[in-house]
Amino acid sequence: MAVTRTFSIIKPDATRRNLTGAVTKALEDAGLRVVASKRIHMTNEQAGGFYAVHKERPFYNDLCAFMTSGPVVVQVLEGEDAVKLNRDVMGATNPADAAEGTIRKLFAESIEANSVHGSDSDENAAIEIAFFFKPEEIVG
Ligand code: CMP
Numbered sequence: 001m002a003v004t005r006t007f008s009i010i011k012p013d014a015t016r017r018n019l020t021g022a023v024t025k026a027l028e029d030a031g032l033r034v035v036a037s038k039r040i041h042m043t044n045e046q047a048g049g050f051y052a053v054h055k056e057r058p059f060y061n062d063l064c065a066f067m068t069s070g071p072v073v074v075q076v077l078e079g080e081d082a083v084k085l086n087r088d089v090m091g092a093t094n095p096a097d098a099a100e101g102t103i104r105k106l107f108a109e110s111i112e113a114n115s116v117h118g119s120d121s122d123e124n125a126a127i128e129i130a131f132f133f134k135p136e137e138i139v140g
Contacts, residue, residue: 005035005138006082006119007128012070013113015039020073023116026103027077030089036076036129036138042068050131059112066112074132078140083125086118 010023024034042050047064054060079085091102095114098105108114119125129138 001081003078003080004082004122004125005129006032006077006079006086006125007117007132008075008077008086008119009067009117010073010075011113011115011117012066012072013109014107014115015071015073017107019107019115023103023107024073024075026089026106027075027086030079030085032077032079032082032085032089033140034075035078035140036133037073038132038137039071039073040132041071044068046131050128063112076129076133076138083119083122087120090116090118 008027010020014020014023020039028034044064047067051060051063051067054063077086089103091098091104091108093104093114094111095104095108096111098108103116104114108116119128
């Protein structure tokens, strides 16, 4: 399996509870390497654009409000089949469905405040990485 990259967000519910290190440790323990990282406060334009694929969903406005409610940490992660590896360690979107030991089972508060985002495909990973990072900000 090839070494690939994925995009991750540590969401406002996790930064608010000072869990940036705990979440990053879980990612690293799973075999992922942080090759870019920055703490930002997303603008409405960034959140709306990033989640544009969900624009017609009933939770879109609440999701954008939540993602701009506090700081987030956007990261590029590298590892063997990074998209799948990251999704495995994140656990199911809804923490009620997340497996034991996953980040969302350990830390998420709700389906909205679910502590982390991770890309769902290599194609979307490339798009999402480019949304937040310049190539020179990624140091593998
Ligand atoms: P994320 O991986 O960031 O992608 C879209 C987000 O929408 C998802 O995680 C959830 O946090 C959020 N969300 C809020 N409500 C729902 C819902 N009912 N179904 C799916 N996702 C939801």
